[in-house]
Amino acid sequence: MLSESSVGQSVGHVRSVRVDALASIGRIVEAAREALRRSSSATLNRIAEDAGVGIATLYRHFPNRESLAAAVMDRVWAEDVRPLLQEFGSSNASRDDLLSVAERVVGVFEAERGVVQALRNLPALVVDHLAQDASLRDTVARAQAVGNLRPDLESDDVPSLLAMVTTLPFILDAAPEERRRYLSLFLDGLNPARAVPLPARSAGEER
Known part of the structure; x- marks a missing residue:
């Protein structure tokens, strides 16, 4: 003994x-x-x-490499993305607020491009993190109550939609003005009744 x-x-x-x-x-x-x-x-x-x-x-x-990259993304999320979502949660949840947080989240992923490229399932990880954010559901409801988001949008839709738009390689590779234009177009789909004119492209992006 x-x-x-x-x-x-x-x-x-x-x-x-x-x-x-x-x-x-x-x-x-x-x-x-x-x-x-x-x-x-x-x-x-x-x-x-x-x-x-x-x-x-x-x-x-x-x-393996992917499990390590996923752990790095967990840290990136905790240190850089979650504070943005908390800031959004305390905002008026306006269209501009949502556009700003989407742009800044994309900016985080752009800065961590090596981690992004090492992950085969980044959208799934983003959905999982967003789904665990308890404040997101309340923020969506508040935005709907004041007409900033379409009323038929369900809170469970938002993680997938945000993951889709913030992890697209095309969005990550776009110049800031072009990125803002396409994110703006995406947001108009969340509330077409309050769609606004799209941001202009920069002169170098005109086709």
């Missing part, structure tokens, strides 16, 4: 291992984010080296 001191030492060891593992995961995710910002082709070996861990440690936590 183990003594109380032995049990205490065992528990302390487990906690220490967990803390060390969490620290390793944090370093790996941060190193991966920085490496993928520099190059979408950054290798796992290079990421492990930048994180100061062995490649075996990296694989123990992330069995």
